[in-house]
Amino acid sequence: MKQTKTPKVFSLGKECPMCGQKAYLRMTEEEENQWRKYACFGGHIQDRFPDMDVQKREFIKSGYCPDCQKALFGTEYDRSDFIIVDDIEDGEVPEDVKKFLEAAEKMNVKDVIKSETANILTTEHKVVMLSEFDLEDIFYVDDDGNIKDR
Ligand SMILES: [Zn+2]
Structure with a gap:
């Protein structure tokens, strides 16, 4: 029997009050x-x-964020449902995100996200983009990193 995981359709982004990095659950x-x-x-x-x-x-x-909770409470846990912007950005806007945003300036962001252009983004960046552009009502990123209609 194939077990299908419940898709993650929404991400809650918060800036950590301790370290200031942005994390998405x-x-x-x-x-x-x-x-x-x-x-x-x-x-x-x-x-x-x-x-x-x-x-x-x-x-x-x-x-x-998971890192600060670890420091504060000594809790070690599964970070797989978290995206931490520092993990993926390292202080700089990554190339793939830059290219995506350039394309988004010329087109409607909803069209860009469904176009080939979005394929340059990593799964993490896709999730962050959907969250930042308030598109999670319409789209989600599946386990394989594909953007799907909700
Ligand atoms: Zn933190």
């Missing part, structure tokens, strides 16, 4: 809905995200 549709409820109505984070691990909840609540 990728979420499933269910988690996105939980997050929207939490963002609107507040409440206890453990009630809003009953199935989520402690480190992700901490990120949602306080914005501490």
Whole structure:
């Protein structure tokens, strides 16, 4: 039986209050809905995200990135659902992102993201672009790094 992973369709980007790097937590549709409820109505984070691990909840609540949580609380955990901008940018706008943004200036960003041009982006950059351009209502990045319609 082939196990299909639930796609991550939404990413919550936060700037870490300790180190200032921007991190994105990728979420499933269910988690996105939980997050929207939490963002609107507040409440206890453990009630809003009953199935989520402690480190992700901490990120949602306080914005501490995985690295700082490790430093603060000694927690070591799976970073696979996180994208940390420092990991991928190293302080500079990467070439692929630059090229993509140049193309986006000439075309509608929605068209660029669905065009061949978007193929120059890494999976991480695609996720960041969708988040930054507020396109996550329409598109998501699947496990193979393809941009799909939601
Ligand atoms: Zn940090």
